[in-house]
Amino acid sequence: MIEAVIFDWAGTTVDYGSLAPVIAFKKAFKDAGIELSDEDIRQDMGMAKWDHIGKILELDDVKQQWEQKYSKEPNNDDREKIYADFQEALLRYLKESTELKSGVLKTFNYLKEYGIKVATTTGYTAEMMKIVQDKAAEAGYTPDLVITSEDVNGLGRPAPAMIQFIMKKFDIDDPTKIIKVGDTLVDIEEGQNANVKTVGIVEGSSLMGLTQVEFDELNTEEQITKRNEVKRSFESVNTDFVIDSIYDLVQIIEYLNESMDKKW
Structure with missing residues (x-):
């Protein structure tokens, strides 16, 4: 049984x-000057969010955007900043929509x-x-x-x-x-x-x-x-x-x- x-x-x-995590991911990355598609986000949806951000940062398109904007690849400090911004955005959105x-x-x-x-x-x-x-x-x-x-x-x-x-x-x-x-x-x-x-x-x-x-x-x-x-x-x-x-x-x-x- x-x-x-x-x-x-x-x-x-x-x-x-x-929708909540998609909106939060987009905001956190947009604040860093990076545009994400829904497909970029959803392909690894369900992972722990720190791990998920790491996956997104490994995407070829994201790396290219990052290098164009910052003349370098994203590092762990960048990941931590995006994660903090993501958390802030998601916590705010979750209070409104669950x-x-x-x-x-x-x-x-x-x-x-x-x-x-x-x-x-x-x-x-x-x-x-x-x-x-x-x-x-x-x-x-x-x-x-x-x-x-x-x-x-x-x-x-x-x-x-x-x-x-x-x-x-x-x-x-x-x-x-x-x-x-x-x-x-x-x-x-x-x-x-x-x-x-x-x-x-x-x-x-x-x-x-x-x-x-x-x-x-x-x-x-x-x-x-x-x-x-x-x-x-x-x-x-x-x-x-x-x-x-x-x-x-x-x-x-x-x-x-x-x-x-x-x-x-």
Whole structure:
């Protein structure tokens, strides 16, 4: 039987489209004179933010812009300055926008009803998560454990350390009894590295990169095309299950429970 579900936050349970970090990254780099595209940002979304900034600074286009502006490559001091600016921008934005995605409370209540533990991992810092967690709690979403890389000596995703920490806290030895749910390929890689079942969410995901309004304004055919693009991305990394929205997670749990029952 499934004993625990581990959710990501932005793009999975809150912040449809995972917009907050994108806005903060763009502002921090723009203040440094560097223009970023959404694609530049989203390709490594889900990592710890310090690591993510390091990845962005390694991009060829970013290096070229930096050299043109400063006549040198970015160094660790530059990275620290951008990280500080990013944190400031994100903390400010999180206070304004951390709404739960549709279906989160219904799914959370189902999990509680059936005694399934709920935990979360994230690329956010503990300080960032305090804002998000408090706002989610006001809306009724209160996971049993909220873990950041700071709880595991800075070993952020895609390392399995946060999931392994959760397994110890929940006293669960068998990873097949755990589901990791996320909206980025880094989420899936984290789950795979911990040998748990992985579920990718399509709508409102960072991979899709659309706001709720933008998605709703698409016609039916366009929505199907967008969903399929995201599904192919998840399938390309062998995600165990891909669902349109969190509403579909219950079916996955029931299917896995039934499969486990048959084995016995």
